[in-house]
Amino acid sequence: MRQDVPLPQAYRLLNHGPTVLVSAAHGGRRNLMAAAWAMPLDFDPPKVAVVLDKSTFTRQLIEASGELVLNLPCRAQADMAYTVGSCSGETLDKFEAFNIGSFAGSATGAPLVEGCVAWLECRLLPQPDVQTRYDLFLAEVVAAQADTRAYAQGRWRFGTGPDADPALDKLRTLHHIAGGRFFVTGEQLQARSEVKEVKS
Amino acid sequence: MRQDVPLPQAYRLLNHGPTVLVSAAHGGRRNLMAAAWAMPLDFDPPKVAVVLDKSTFTRQLIEASGELVLNLPCRAQADMAYTVGSCSGETLDKFEAFNIGSFAGSATGAPLVEGCVAWLECRLLPQPDVQTRYDLFLAEVVAAQADTRAYAQGRWRFGTGPDADPALDKLRTLHHIAGGRFFVTGEQLQARSEVKEVKS
Numbered sequence: 001m002r003q004d005v006p007l008p009q010a011y012r013l014l015n016h017g018p019t020v021l022v023s024a025a026h027g028g029r030r031n032l033m034a035a036a037w038a039m040p041l042d043f044d045p046p047k048v049a050v051v052l053d054k055s056t057f058t059r060q061l062i063e064a065s066g067e068l069v070l071n072l073p074c075r076a077q078a079d080m081a082y083t084v085g086s087c088s089g090e091t092l093d094k095f096e097a098f099n100i101g102s103f104a105g106s107a108t109g110a111p112l113v114e115g116c117v118a119w120l121e122c123r124l125l126p127q128p129d130v131q132t133r134y135d136l137f138l139a140e141v142v143a144a145q146a147d148t149r150a151y152a153q154g155r156w157r158f159g160t161g162p163d164a165d166p167a168l169d170k171l172r173t174l175h176h177i178a179g180g181r182f183f184v185t186g187e188q189l190q191a192r193s194e195v196k197e198v199k200s
Numbered sequence: 201m202r203q204d205v206p207l208p209q210a211y212r213l214l215n216h217g218p219t220v221l222v223s224a225a226h227g228g229r230r231n232l233m234a235a236a237w238a239m240p241l242d243f244d245p246p247k248v249a250v251v252l253d254k255s256t257f258t259r260q261l262i263e264a265s266g267e268l269v270l271n272l273p274c275r276a277q278a279d280m281a282y283t284v285g286s287c288s289g290e291t292l293d294k295f296e297a298f299n300i301g302s303f304a305g306s307a308t309g310a311p312l313v314e315g316c317v318a319w320l321e322c323r324l325l326p327q328p329d330v331q332t333r334y335d336l337f338l339a340e341v342v343a344a345q346a347d348t349r350a351y352a353q354g355r356w357r358f359g360t361g362p363d364a365d366p367a368l369d370k371l372r373t374l375h376h377i378a379g380g381r382f383f384v385t386g387e388q389l390q391a392r393s394e395v396k397e398v399k400s
């Protein structure tokens with residue numbers, strides 16, 4: 001089941017540094033690509049930063065539409081994530097070619113990828129200088145959803161040692177290393193601060 | 201043992217999205233802070249992007265010196281990482297206050313944090329507009345090192361299921377969730393691509 005994530009909490013979906021699939025659509029074309037280089041940029045309103053190489057068709061669609069979606073793939077989708085990161089959508093529709101389902105978002109026209117565990121719909125915050133010079137794109141998150149099996153009540157639900165639900169194992173998020181090798185998100189720990197008054 | 205990481209491979213230290221400690225020094229002062237929002241920005245020469253809030257003393261030191269170090273803390277340092285992320289260095293020296301060791305880098309004057317598993321020494325690439333507007337700082341990596349127990353021959357060594365070395369468990373990197381809760385970096389998997397010709 002999918003549920004909306006309140007916008008001031010949307011950064012939590014990305015805070016642990018997972019690899020994302022970036023999707024976009026424009027003028028009847030759509031595409032998705034893998035991106036390990038994405039991170040939150042602000043809490044509220046939530047913003048993100050993502051690196052999009054000049055050679056990618058997804059970048060063309062994002063520049064034309066001003067919209068993108070960051071989809072968080074899970075362990076069960078590792079092969080798909082690697083596959084869509086290994087080819088260009090300029091000459092094929094990756095959704096059709098690799099049998100990838102999608103559904104419509106609530107705030108943008110970009111496709112949301114089925115089977116992912118979280119989705120951040122974003123609107124580009126144009127910064128032509130850093131886009132051209134560093135391939136760096138900034139965007140505001142305008143809608144966010146998560147699979148409630150993996151994320152509910154403001155928290156990721158997988159991975160706390162003996163309390164972990166083994167059924168959630170296939171829903172763990174991914175962290176790309178190189179060449180299709182990924183770390184899966186591991187177990188949780190709670191650190192203790194030596195400082196009495198903790199600022200969040 | 202620490203070993204230099206060749207600069208074109210420095211992105212691999214950060215590719216999986218770990219939380220970092222940002223350290224800096226200027227005019228006889230030094231500081232370090234935790235930052236979950238950091239990522240690679242380019243391969244070669246390697247560049248990084250990191251979000252540094254206006255309220256942080258570390259940011260003042262970076263703006264004054266033009267230098268910063270991204271230190272990768274490990275599981276054994278989770279309490280320290282949370283502690284230095286919970287207070288300001290404006291009125292105390294966190295290294296002294298929390299008994300944190302440091303050593304000199306090879307390319308910058310910023311302190312490298314002992315016990316971390318990797319270190320990226322960086323020089324600021326000034327982008328006043330995005331720094332002011334989005335608290336976003338871009339930097340070039342000018343030297344990189346790693347603890348060879350955790351990272352050697354271009355690869356992280358922890359976490360491949362039955363092959364994993366349990367002694368490396370305490371050296372796993374961290375991924376901040378919120379409020380001192382962290383994921384540790386989990387096990388590795390190798391994905392298969394449906395595309396025959398894979399671009400890296």
